[in-house]
Amino acid sequence: MYHSVTPQTMDQWTNYSTDNYQEMIQRAHWIQKGNLDRLNNDTSYYKPYISRKTKEGYFHDIEREQYWPSWQFSPPQYTYGITNWNVYSVPPVGSSIDAMLQLQYETTFSEVMPYRSIDLVMTKQEHAALHSRVTDSAPDHPHVLVQHPVHRDPTDYDSDIVALFSCGLALDVSLLNLLPEGVEGIHCVIKNNVNQTFTYVINGQEAIFLGEGDQHETDFSDMEMEVDLALHTNPKWETTKGVVSYSMHLYPSATFKSSYDSNTPEFFATIVAITFVVVAVVFFVYDVAVFNRNENLVVKAAQSIAIVSAVFPDNIRDRLMGQQDDQNSLNRSSKGNLKAFLNNGTGMSGDCNQKPLADLFLDTTVMFADISGFTAWSSVREPSQVFLLLETLYQSFDRIAKRRRVFKVETVGDCYVAVCGLPEPREDHAVAMARCSRDILARMNILTRELETTLGPETGDLALRVGIHSGPVTAGVLRGDRARFQLFGDTMNVCSRLESTSRRGRIHCSWETAQHIIDAGKEKWLEKRQDLTEIKGKGFIESYFVNVDAERAVSVASRTSLEVIQNNVRSSGAAKIWKPVVGLDGRTNRLIDWNVQQLLQLLKPVVASRCSRTKKSVSKRPLASGFLELRSRPLDEVKEIIRLPEWSQASTQQDPSEVEIPPDVVLQLHLLVGEIAKMYNKNPFHNFDHASHVVLSVTKLMSRIVAPSDLEDIESHCEAAAQLHDHTYGITSSPLTLFSCAFSALIHDVDHVGVSNVQLVKEGVSIAAKYKNRSVAEQNSLDLSWDLLMEPRFEILRSFLFPKQEDMVHFRQLVVNSVMATDIVDKELKELRHARWEKAFNTGDAAGAISGKQPQEHQRDAVNRKATIVIEHIIQASDISHTMQHWHVYRKWNQKLFEELYLAYLNGRMEKDPSEFWFQGEFGFFDYYIIPLTRKLKECGVFGVSSDEYLNYALKNRAEWELKGEAAVKEMLQECREKYGEKGNLKLQRGLLLPGSQHDTNLIDV
Secondary structure, eight states, X not given: OEEOBOXXXXXXXXXXXXXXXXXXXXXXXXXXXXXXXXXXXXXGGOOSSOEEEETTEEEEOOSOSOBOBBOOOSSOOSBGGGTTBBGGGSHXXXXXXHXXXXXSSOOEEOOSBOOGGGGGTSOHHHHHHHHTTSTXXXXXXXXXXXXXXXXXXXXXXXXXXXXXXXXXXXXXXXTTTOSOTTOOOEEEEEEETTSOEEEEEEETTEEEEEEESOOSOGGGGGGOEEEESSOOOOTXXXXXXXXXXXXXXXXXXXXXXXXXXXXXXXXXXXXXXXXXXXXXXXXXXXXXHHHHHHHHHHHHHHHHHHHHHHHSOHHHHHHHTTOSOOGGGTTSOHHHHHHHHHHHSOSOOSOTTSOXXXXXXXXXXXXXXXXXXXXXXXXXXXXXXXXXXXXXXXHHHHHHHHHTTOEEEEEETTEEEEEESXXXXXXXXHHHHHHHHHHHHHHHHHHHHHHHHHHOTTGGGOEEXXXXXXXXXXXXXXXXXXXXXXXXXXXXXXXXXXXXXXXXXXXXXXXXXXXXXXXXXXXXXXXXXXXXXXXXXXXXXXXXXXXXXXXXXXXXXXXXXXXXXXXXXXXXXXXXXXXXXXXXXXXXXXXXXXXXXXXXXXXXXXXXXXXXXXXXXXXXXXXXXXXXXXXXXXXXXXXXXXXXXXXXXXXXXXOGGGOOOOHHHHHHHHHHHHXXXXXXXXXXXXXXHHHHHHHHHHHHHHHTOOOOGGGGGOOOHHHHHHHHHHHTTTSTTOHHHHHHHHHHHHHTTTTOOSSOHHHHHHHTOHHHHHTTTSSHHHHHHHHHHHXXXXXXXXXXXXXXXXXXXXXXXXXXHHHXXXXXXXXXXXXXXXXXXXXXXXXXXXXXXXXHHHHTOSOHHHHHHHHHHHHHHHHHHHHHHHHTGGGGXXXXXXXXXXXXXXXXXXXXXXXXXXXXXXXXXXXXXHHHHIIIIIHHHHHHHHHHOOSTHHHHHHHHHHHHHHHXXXXXXXXXXXXXXXXXXXXXXETTEESSOHXXXXXXXXXXXTSOOO
């Protein structure tokens, strides 16, 4: 956007732009990109005056009657130096703006010119990337600037024009997707009234620039069709100076004519075939049974073809499905059969009595791309989330491979395998595969960040590790059950090893592949690896990293990212209507978005369970101020039994997916989560990342709350819901309970300062006295979070969550019990929880209550006692869930906790160096807390396979720690010493070592 400035308003504009340019540009990056990664934050580039650009640079633009300085761009400008550039100083654009001012309400166009202003917004590489979606498109192809006026009064076209929107338009990009696939050879000649002419050929959905001038085939001049591209209504259009009008002239070509001639008999043949089918259907319509049988056969055949199509190339699919005539193939050699098979679908059939379909391809390049960190990531996700990630990534990779003419061989778990150079030989197979790998890496980086708002924490940390190697491969169809097209040979083994020894986000190639790249004149792509790579059976070999030019990587990734965002919105059921939280990085904002989505999904059943109240407007009357302000210490509010709602058939009548959360509630929820994120200190362990990981574990455990197996035989939804209610002690019938568990996980470590409660009590900080030296950090976190929720700015959210005061009372009770349960050190709380567990699950009285032998009131108390203790164990297990997950997840968080305690030790807030007790201490933690906790999850009987999963991981991690723990402690200690130094020789200032509380200046005595 460009603003209108006159000599009279020059000073006013300069002052305004100087005061606001930095915030405006940063906000644009946050809104459009979610981070400031592209922005050069050097403010010295900013010019506090309106400038013009020359070959020598930018200069003060003076002595004009009007100015149109640049202000806002999309994508946002990557440097502050672009602000205040006067677009009116470019003569062709200035003439176009003059015409726009005279015509008042018309959109005007500039003449075709070099798009010089593009470097104001993006780099040359990024600009080139925008053209990569079009065959043979390039940044130097014809561009036009389009201007549209912005009036002071948008409803009055006679009011002053105060700004203009300007858009750069590449003509070849504007010709995309005009024709269906298969229609080729339409010549498009674009002319304007300033004697500029350009010719393109449109082939299906692509457009190719042929050059300047009219280059259509003159034999078809009499078939010209002309279209005016500058639609206008102002009668002064033709006579206004500076107006540039464009027209499009379309002509067929010899290519189009041959296609038309060849398609004509096919058209009539299709009509005849359709007529025959209609007659056949009418003739046999009386026999419904036969019709249904045939229909089922067709469906099964289609499914079979779909399965085979997903595994084999089209020509191999046709061959295996018996759709080609193989009569002439009997005398062919095995090698000839496979090549014909791959190229045109002829060759031997899949009959195992015939010779195998196999061939040797000498010149190929193979790629292995493995998702680094996937195994650990998937261990904490639901199966559906794992498949959502893989499907999204692999479908994107498939599109890239198809576009690059690379053949996808297979996917083995989280490894994507592809080959270039077969079935059709290619001299540039190594270069093509390098570019394909580059595109896949770029798309991976974008998709994982976008998916983090759907799939949760650490999704954005996933990265590809790629290996490519050139050489001969044996390719063929390995027949038998689930036959597949596969590759074999030493090339595959070497490539696999190159992938496994590559680095995250890098392309690792062999010397052979590097030679092909050098022969293609791309040696600048190569970076020799300093160390040698060990290959089984070959010893140590020389290898390279490939740094392919990034011309197209940006557009390859960004085009799909939009699709992913749209798909995520549809799948989550809640459109993202909020803006990123200013001041927080992109990763934290993505975590905030994910937490909001989780809470929204849990909030919908809460609303649905209110039945008749759901469709009514929720009262926004504030709750009694006395309740909002007066409360006791959280620890004093802990109850042995929390009464959950009794099961009601009415609560199952509305589908939660049909519930719509009002936008103002969504915005306040996002604001609340954003404020909670800001309240977390930047500790290595007790931080917002950890809170999000606990939320992830809580939601996974809650999703695994299962019904007894006999529910599968119950047809009635209501009857099944009733039995599920009984089996889960009423937890599944209380959506507010599930919502409170996730909310408790989110807030449970708010304002944690990175030291233990024992240390806080020892130091005598103010909050220790406030909470009587018990559960200091937990009570502080809960009080701060509750005070935040009670602030007036969240009144709409509170009224929506708690239509009645008893709803808020119940919610607070659930949150208090859950957050207090995370204090696993307090001796009294531990004994109380143990006694409650024994009373709930290991006594005859409780069993008798469930069986109905005790009075009705006693029976309900017994059930609610079980529900209460199960809820507390959900968040307890989730708080230390990393110990019950994959080894790599356990090691990651274990190291973060070690680092946090090491910092406390350096600051004199911990007596011992943690390395002195860490190895043995983990055994005690596993044996006396973690493993007993996982067994309790199993004993309560409501978590299905998750309880076994958690127990198995805990046992495996303990065994692994026994083997690797001592080495791990030495490694962690070494890293901490390198990062922070040793006691008495600190590398960082004291204030940077340990974050302080932002809410209590007396909390840390530094």
